Amino acid sequence: MRKFILALLATLALALPAAAHEQKHGDLLLHHAWARATPAGAKAGAAYVRIENHGDNADTLTGAAAGIAAMVEIHRMSDENGTMVMAPAGPIEIPAHGTVELKPHGLHIMFMGLKQPLKEGDTFPVTLTFAKAGPVELQVVVEAIGGTGSHDGDQDDEGHDEGNGEGEEHSH
Template identity: 50%
Template structure:
């Protein structure tokens, strides 16, 4: 292999590693790990958006996500979507249980964080702070990456 080809290969590998590191970000709060907070881009004039993440509890006691807040929206609520007969229903929930030794995924079509009264569209590539409040662990501010309108992530165990 020539020296030029080796340098190009190393540069490509370095860029790939940086892209993966930027894509998969997590935050710690005691025994809790908050994995890859993200939101989907919204259309101009769209009044609501969603934020998604995973919470892994490595502790011996359960905890609850009891609230969230973000300056990008007038209000933030914890929501659940589920099928009732042939109809998809969405409703606010008072808390999201995070059992001891388990993980919970907030994702499109299930539990999620609803951003109500968006102050501006969420644009792909932007980031915003989201404060999460847990019943026992306390509060942590995470960085939410705004991804494409159809973004979806599966939790890795």
């Protein structure tokens, strides 16, 4: 019996990290919310997440909030005449049966006026607001400063670090 309990606990311990990186809310499935660590004194940071819409209707990401910063917005990086420019993205449509990926050099959650540095290994809550699904609270995991968000194998490599710099939208 003791061996069974130990085996069960070991199995649960392995399953929990993967489950912690995936959250279902209505028709939306949010994968691996993560941020890069920031150096001491940094006033800005960013977080990333993959959002899948398994429903028959589009939804729209309308905003974000977090207690770690004075202001939180959804931003978009774009190439304007050879220069990377960052600006507020406005509402982001999550197409029916589609995916939008917030990732480095594209769409991202921007934290301005950080109240403290983002430290590797820490977690913090972020609330994303959707037009139909409403508010969804995520736990963001802080990775190393040079992190890519692809550890633990909980994301595939499709579309990572490729594309037009505006995030990735995929239809299923």
